[in-house]
Each structure stands twice: as structure tokens, then as C-alpha cells.
Amino acid sequence: MCGIAGVFYLDKQRPVDPQILANMAAIQYHRGPDGFGVEVMDGRGAGFSHARLSIIDLNENRARQPFRNADDTLLLAHNGEFYDYQRIRTDLTSRGARFATKSDSEIILHLYPRFGLEETLRRLRGEFAFALYDVREDALHLVRDRFGIKPLYYHASDDGVVFGSEVKVVMAHPEVSRSFNNEGVLHQLMQVMVPGTTAYDGIHQVKPGHVVTFRRQGSSCVVEDRPYWDFEFPEAGYHAGDKSEEQSIETVREGLTEAVRLRLEADVPVGCYLSGGVDSCSIIGLSAAMRQDPVKAFTIGFTDTDYDETPIAREMARATGADQDILRLDGSHLYGHFEKTIWHTERTIYNTLAVAKYLMSRHVRDVGYKVVVTGEGSDELFAGYPSFRQDLFMHGLDDLNESERKKWEAMLGESNALFKGAMLAAEEHNDLYLTDRVGFTPACLQPWLSCEETARTVLNADRRENLAGYKPGQAIAERLDRNMLDGRHPLDRAQYVWSKTMLEGQILTWGGDRVDMANSMEARPAFLDHHLAESATRIPPLHRIKGRREKYVLKEAMKGLLPKTLYEREKFAFMAPPATVNKDKWSAMMELAADFLSEKAVLEAGVLDPSGVQRLITEAQEDTTPRARLVQLDAMINHMLGVQILHRNMIAADIPALAAKRAQDLGWVV
Structure with missing residues (x-):
């Protein structure tokens, strides 16, 4: 690459x-x-x-x-x-x-x-x-x-x-x-x-x-x-009637095996990323089966145990005989490299997982690897995110009896509580424009659309005034192809919207290419092989999510490769711990904020409003602020830091002069 x-x-x-x-x-x-x-x-x-x-x-x-x-x-x-x-x-x-x-x-x-x-x-x-x-x-x-x-x-x-x-x-x-x-x-x-x-x-x-x-x-x-x-799902009638669960499982097994085989081919060594999720564990399990030598497995660990997945990753590495390399990170690592990460992402980030992946790609390159196979895309194909389960329950299970409905409600209430405010909205948010285009407001967009009012308060007065009539939900809805949404099952619609918004704009940018290539390291997401993706769209929704088990068909396809702990485990969204609920990380965040979010820095950039910025930082330190709001504020402060960093390093900087100097230093002179 x-x-x-x-x-x-x-x-x-x-x-x-x-x-x-x-x-x-x-x-x-x-x-x-x-x-x-x-x-x-x-x-x-x-x-x-x-x-x-x-x-x-x-x-x-x-x-x-x-x-x-x-x-x-x-x-x-x-x-x-x-x-x-x-x-x-x-x-x-x-x-x-x-x-x-x-x-x-x-x-x-x-x-x-x-x-x-x-x-x-x-x-x-x-x-x-x-x-x-x-x-x-x-x-x-x-x-x-x-x-x-x-x-x-x-x-x-x-x-x-x-x-x-x-x-x-x-x-x-x-x-x-x-x-x-x-x-x-x-x-x-x-x-x-x-x-x-x-x-x-x-x-x-x-x-x-x-x-x-x-x-x-x-x-x-x-x-x-x-x-x-396009990521085209069949019309809802295609899913009617009984479909063979075993056929769905075999389709996934064959498709993923071929996708991994192709991505192991290179003229340089190829490693794998390994978290505690079914996606990367499936990748490394298949890679180990195809290779005669041990697979090099790279794992990110966090000092906050609520967010650390290394125990399961270790279990998977042992089971496959992988040569595991764990990079453990804390708040000082993450905010110490935040500015450099933003230079490469060229957009703001809500969670410092982007920094963690930037540091991991640097480590991968330092130990002599240029290529890794990754698990990105699995959640998109097989409905792995908690938002998909919520959309399926709310809009795609009309035939549930009262007892079954109560079981689903209880399950949704207790799942992924750590991620309320980021992966899931604290309260339902309905956008009229998205509901008109999609049939409902997808749960994956609700936490971010609910940030609109807060986001407007931190913009400077001129920008707020210029945006007075602007409707973010409408702008997003108008970019979604109605032909790919009308007549589709609600879960298919939710997955399609995610693929056009969060997948491309987040996971494949600041979670993928931009932080990997920042260190000259190529990541290959096997699940996003389009042959596999086209097969996955034909898999019935209830083979993707079966009761409490998201990505059911993938887990069954990989059952023989996965540790029992992981096979039975619910989805745990991989992200770095929020600074607003971690004292050491908050200190590291505020150290960076002293530079980029000071009143002087904000006024010089002319993008944000100093009083609005300070209100959010103050709210994040109040004991009475609910946890879901703290998670949301963590995202907002990260975004404010990102805007200020981008302004200083890309808008105010002389990029042509910087490029010319870089060429001169490298000897790239024509």
C-alpha cells in the first residue's frame, strides 16, 4: 500500500x-x-x-x-x-x-x-x-x-x-x-x-x-x-420462510477462509491483530491453520481492567500457538500521542482507541512487520454492535409474545452499560429526516445526533449563526440511497446505514488506514472481502442475531477455533477507557487541554467559543453528572481538542512549505 x-x-x-x-x-x-x-x-x-x-x-x-x-x-x-x-x-x-x-x-x-x-x-x-x-x-x-x-x-x-x-x-x-x-x-x-x-x-x-x-x-x-x-441487501421477502442455518454457517466458513488465505499472501512477513473479540480470534485461528510457522499476534492492552481484553486474547494465542506481542497502554501514552494521531487522521476522534492503534502500528513496524490481517468489518456483516440488536428488537421482531419481549427488554437493559453515551444513546433520539428515509432513526447514529445541541454551544457565535437553519440528520439522510433501503428488513437497513456512516467515516479512517499507514504498516481487513460481504447480505437476520448471541452465524462457523469463553461471551465493544471516568487519564487529557483549549488558543483559532468549551470541562468534573453523560462529554472534549489541533497543524500551518521542506530533507528533488 x-x-x-x-x-x-x-x-x-x-x-x-x-x-x-x-x-x-x-x-x-x-x-x-x-x-x-x-x-x-x-x-x-x-x-x-x-x-x-x-x-x-x-x-x-x-x-x-x-x-x-x-x-x-x-x-x-x-x-x-x-x-x-x-x-x-x-x-x-x-x-x-x-x-x-x-x-x-x-x-x-x-x-x-x-x-x-x-x-x-x-x-x-x-x-x-x-x-x-x-x-x-x-x-x-x-x-x-x-x-x-x-x-x-x-x-x-x-x-x-x-x-x-x-x-x-x-x-x-x-x-x-x-x-x-x-x-x-x-x-x-x-x-x-x-x-x-x-x-x-x-x-x-x-x-x-x-x-x-x-x-x-x-x-x-x-x-x-x-x-x-453497493452493499446491497435483498428485499425483505427474500428472508421469508425457513432457511437452513447450517447453510448460512457453511457460507461464512468458506467465504472467510478464502478471504484470509488471500490476505496472507505477500512478499514480506504477515502478522495479525488479536483482541479478545470473535473477529480477530477467528482471523488468527484460520491463519494458524494455514501456516506452518507460528503466527505473530499483536494485542493492545489497557491498564483499566474494565476495558482490557488481554486475558481472552492470551487464551486464544495459547490455543493457536501464536507468538503474542502485547502492548499495554495508559492515559499518558494515549494523550501523549494524541496530537500526532490527529495529524494523521485529519479528522477528530471521539475515543483514544485511535491513538492506541497508532501506537500499535508503530510497534508492529518497529519489530519488522509491514502487514497485518485484521478483524474490521465483521460487526458490519454479522450485526455485532449493540445498536443492531436494539434496532432488531425495536423494529424487526413484531411477532414476539409478551414473555419474549420482556426477555429482550431485560437483555438490552443490561448489555454494554459501559458504552451508553457513545456506542448507544442514553435516551432514544428520533430524527425526522432519517426516520423518513430509513423508517426509523438507526440506533448507531442516535448517540451522535443527540450531541448536536451540545456541539452547537461550543462553536463560536458566527459559526452558530451561519448554521442556524442547518439540519445534520437531513444532510446525512439525503446521502443515503433510498433504493438500497426501501423494502429491506429493518436489520439490513440498520447495517446499510452503518456501512455508509460509521464504518467509512470512523472505523476505516481513524480506526484503520490512517493510523496504520501513519507508520508505513498495511492492514488487511479480511471480513471486508466483497465476495464474503455479498454472501453475508443473504444470511437471514435471525441467523446473524439469535437471542442474546450477536454474530451467531460467525461464532458457529468458527466454533472449532474459538475458546469456550469467547464462544459463549456477549459482544464487548473494543474501545479505550474514557478520561472522564479515569482520574489518571483525565489528568493527561487536561494537560493537553491547557495548550489547545485555553482561552487564548481558542480565541486565536476562531472556531470554538471559550465559554462553551469551559462549560463542558466543568460539567465533566461534577460529581452529579450521570455516567452516560460523562462518556458523551469525553467524546466531546476529544472532538474539541481535535478541532483545535487540526486548525493549528493544517489550517494555520503552511502546508505547501512543509511539503517542500520534507521533499528537500528526503532528497526527493526532481
């Missing part, structure tokens, strides 16, 4: 400065420290750059990107991995293709001319983001993988397009301005983002499963944003 960047000017005769492209690569050096490349197409107003992390084909000169094809009509910069690419190469070779490298990336240059973009994308399997300039079409295609595992941002203006793997890469171009937009800041404070948006004026994301095409036509540029894949 790597970092990509580039420009596509509207005036094709405008010269492209190769040093600017090198600077854009240099500022994302962490994504690709193994080398860089720059390619400019003279007379085409197009140029790409690439920072390389060597995973497949370690020959630096042979596999250096950006790639051109043999007749110089295509320019490619690719970030990510294409699995099963050897089979595709064999097929293409039989059709006359001649490959110049062993890189998986090169298959694009041979698929696209033969089959076109739509068929090429259908054949690709993996996590990826790439830019492809086609001379014949005079068009730039920006493509992102199906779930949004790999990031891709762009800025479009009357002059053309600037794109990159990170926001700071786009900002490294001297013609891209740096400022927050009001709506984006409000959503940062609320945690949940509007799909496809960022907090930065004029900078957008390519949405998961989408292609954004910029095509020159005369003196103008036609822009097309279209989906090529």
Missing part, C-alpha cells in the same frame, strides 16, 4: 511542475517510505506522483509507480492491494498481455484497454484507490474500493483537479486554500460525518464503491460521480 497524488489541469497546455508532485508525495512519506516516483504527461496537463510501500514485487526500480502503458496512452497511480491478481495475470497473458513488473497494480493497465472501466472494476478484489488518466478519452478517473478501506480526496476548481491519498497531500498544492467549512466542523464535534464530505472547504472524498470522472470537453470539464458497487 502506498500514497498517491496528482493534478489534472483544465488547460492541457499548462505545464505541470514535477517538483510540486514530488512535494505532494513527500508529505505522505509515512505511507510509502520505500521510494517515490513522478510522471508528467507533457502537453496533457496531467501528472501523478507516488510514495511506495513495498509489499508485492520488492524490486524498487522495476515496480516504481506511476505506471505508463506501452503506447503511452494511460497513466496510473495505485494505492492498495488487488487479491487474486496472479490468476488475472495468467488470464491476461493468455490474451497477449506482456507484463513489465510483478506488481499487482499493473493488471489495471491491461484490464482497462481490453474490458473498459466497469468490467475492470467488477474483476478487482481487494482494498484500493487509484487514479487513471486516459489520453484517448482525455479523462481522469478517480476510483475507490467498495467499502472505502483506502482513502482518496480531491479538490476541483476552474483550473482543474488536485487529488491525493490524504487531505494534507491535496493541501500541499499551493493553489489549494485551507479553511474549515461550518457544517464539517459541526459534524466533527458530533462524530458522525455526512458521507463523501470533509471538514475542509472544497475538499471532497471519493465515496466508497464510486468512480469520479473528470472529462475535458472543449474549454470545460464534465464531472461524473457514479457508483459501481
Whole structure:
């Protein structure tokens, strides 16, 4: 995996400065420290750059990107991995293709001319983001993988397009301005983002499963944003009648086994992340069965025992003969690296789990590993979060008798009490716009939508006034495809909404790529293999959640690999302990707040309101504040810190100058 960047000017005769492209690569050096490349197409107003992390084909000169094809009509910069690419190469070779490298990336240059973009994308399997300039079409295609595992941002203006793997890469171009937009800041404070948006004026994301095409036509540029894949569930009638539970179990077993097998392939050692959850334990169990040598297992431990999962992780490591490496963290570790983590996430974080994962990826790289297989995506496929169980009970179990209903109510009342205020709302929150679009307000969004009033109180007066008529729930609802929601089972609708909001905007950004690639470490989420995902959408809702047992079908599929403790255990959402309920961690948080949330710092940035900020900090220290509110306040304070850090390091900083200096220091001079 790597970092990509580039420009596509509207005036094709405008010269492209190769040093600017090198600077854009240099500022994302962490994504690709193994080398860089720059390619400019003279007379085409197009140029790409690439920072390389060597995973497949370690020959630096042979596999250096950006790639051109043999007749110089295509320019490619690719970030990510294409699995099963050897089979595709064999097929293409039989059709006359001649490959110049062993890189998986090169298959694009041979698929696209033969089959076109739509068929090429259908054949690709993996996590990826790439830019492809086609001379014949005079068009730039920006493509992102199906779930949004790999990031891709762009800025479009009357002059053309600037794109990159990170926001700071786009900002490294001297013609891209740096400022927050009001709506984006409000959503940062609320945690949940509007799909496809960022907090930065004029900078957008390519949405998961989408292609954004910029095509020159005369003196103008036609822009097309279209989906090529979606997380599509069948209509509710598909689930009617009895379905074979054993068939569901076998579907999961076969699909996950294949997904893990593909992700263990690399030209460098591959490890695994291991928490105490069924997801990562399944991954390491399958990996151990496929490998002859012990699997390297990396585990995060917390000093707060309420949030620590290392005992179960140790049990799983012993059962599989894994070589376990535990990194134990406390509050000083988490807030001591908070600012650095925010520089890489480029968005705020509600929980310091992002910092923990940043520190773990650094540790993984330090002990000689570049690749790990992870368990992200399992909860999305098999309804593992407490919010899904709540939505199923509230909206998908109309035929329960009174006795069964009381059992469900009791179960929901006692489950995941630690996470009220974050994973679950303290009280039901109904948003009219989401209810209209989805049929109900998904429980996964309720805790964050309920933060809206509090978030508005900490914005400065001008921003509050500008947002007076803005409705966050409406903005989110309008980005959800009604065609993917209407007629679906309530649990399917809830899972679809999560995949478009929290999965892409949280788990795969500050919980995934951004903190992993911050330390040049590639994470491979096996559950988000789209073949497995498409099979999972056909599994009946009550095979995903069966009574108290969420992810029932996954647990049954992996039963022979899991320790009895884990097999019988309820879902425990993996997160770092809140500072508002941990004295030592609160002290570490306040030490950082003294710098970024002081009245002077807040006034200088001009984004937040000093009195509003102080009110929340004071409320978090009051003995009478309910625990659920303390968890919510922990998230809000983390978000306020994040906004201030982002302003100082990305908005107020001179990013083009920083990128140029980084290139000079690295010797990446063209």
C-alpha cells in the first residue's frame, strides 16, 4: 500500500511542475517510505506522483509507480492491494498481455484497454484507490474500493483537479486554500460525518464503491460521480420462510477462509491483530491453520481492567500457538500521542482507541512487520454492535409474545452499560429526516445526533449563526440511497446505514488506514472481502442475531477455533477507557487541554467559543453528572481538542512549505 497524488489541469497546455508532485508525495512519506516516483504527461496537463510501500514485487526500480502503458496512452497511480491478481495475470497473458513488473497494480493497465472501466472494476478484489488518466478519452478517473478501506480526496476548481491519498497531500498544492467549512466542523464535534464530505472547504472524498470522472470537453470539464458497487441487501421477502442455518454457517466458513488465505499472501512477513473479540480470534485461528510457522499476534492492552481484553486474547494465542506481542497502554501514552494521531487522521476522534492503534502500528513496524490481517468489518456483516440488536428488537421482531419481549427488554437493559453515551444513546433520539428515509432513526447514529445541541454551544457565535437553519440528520439522510433501503428488513437497513456512516467515516479512517499507514504498516481487513460481504447480505437476520448471541452465524462457523469463553461471551465493544471516568487519564487529557483549549488558543483559532468549551470541562468534573453523560462529554472534549489541533497543524500551518521542506530533507528533488 502506498500514497498517491496528482493534478489534472483544465488547460492541457499548462505545464505541470514535477517538483510540486514530488512535494505532494513527500508529505505522505509515512505511507510509502520505500521510494517515490513522478510522471508528467507533457502537453496533457496531467501528472501523478507516488510514495511506495513495498509489499508485492520488492524490486524498487522495476515496480516504481506511476505506471505508463506501452503506447503511452494511460497513466496510473495505485494505492492498495488487488487479491487474486496472479490468476488475472495468467488470464491476461493468455490474451497477449506482456507484463513489465510483478506488481499487482499493473493488471489495471491491461484490464482497462481490453474490458473498459466497469468490467475492470467488477474483476478487482481487494482494498484500493487509484487514479487513471486516459489520453484517448482525455479523462481522469478517480476510483475507490467498495467499502472505502483506502482513502482518496480531491479538490476541483476552474483550473482543474488536485487529488491525493490524504487531505494534507491535496493541501500541499499551493493553489489549494485551507479553511474549515461550518457544517464539517459541526459534524466533527458530533462524530458522525455526512458521507463523501470533509471538514475542509472544497475538499471532497471519493465515496466508497464510486468512480469520479473528470472529462475535458472543449474549454470545460464534465464531472461524473457514479457508483459501481453497493452493499446491497435483498428485499425483505427474500428472508421469508425457513432457511437452513447450517447453510448460512457453511457460507461464512468458506467465504472467510478464502478471504484470509488471500490476505496472507505477500512478499514480506504477515502478522495479525488479536483482541479478545470473535473477529480477530477467528482471523488468527484460520491463519494458524494455514501456516506452518507460528503466527505473530499483536494485542493492545489497557491498564483499566474494565476495558482490557488481554486475558481472552492470551487464551486464544495459547490455543493457536501464536507468538503474542502485547502492548499495554495508559492515559499518558494515549494523550501523549494524541496530537500526532490527529495529524494523521485529519479528522477528530471521539475515543483514544485511535491513538492506541497508532501506537500499535508503530510497534508492529518497529519489530519488522509491514502487514497485518485484521478483524474490521465483521460487526458490519454479522450485526455485532449493540445498536443492531436494539434496532432488531425495536423494529424487526413484531411477532414476539409478551414473555419474549420482556426477555429482550431485560437483555438490552443490561448489555454494554459501559458504552451508553457513545456506542448507544442514553435516551432514544428520533430524527425526522432519517426516520423518513430509513423508517426509523438507526440506533448507531442516535448517540451522535443527540450531541448536536451540545456541539452547537461550543462553536463560536458566527459559526452558530451561519448554521442556524442547518439540519445534520437531513444532510446525512439525503446521502443515503433510498433504493438500497426501501423494502429491506429493518436489520439490513440498520447495517446499510452503518456501512455508509460509521464504518467509512470512523472505523476505516481513524480506526484503520490512517493510523496504520501513519507508520508505513498495511492492514488487511479480511471480513471486508466483497465476495464474503455479498454472501453475508443473504444470511437471514435471525441467523446473524439469535437471542442474546450477536454474530451467531460467525461464532458457529468458527466454533472449532474459538475458546469456550469467547464462544459463549456477549459482544464487548473494543474501545479505550474514557478520561472522564479515569482520574489518571483525565489528568493527561487536561494537560493537553491547557495548550489547545485555553482561552487564548481558542480565541486565536476562531472556531470554538471559550465559554462553551469551559462549560463542558466543568460539567465533566461534577460529581452529579450521570455516567452516560460523562462518556458523551469525553467524546466531546476529544472532538474539541481535535478541532483545535487540526486548525493549528493544517489550517494555520503552511502546508505547501512543509511539503517542500520534507521533499528537500528526503532528497526527493526532481
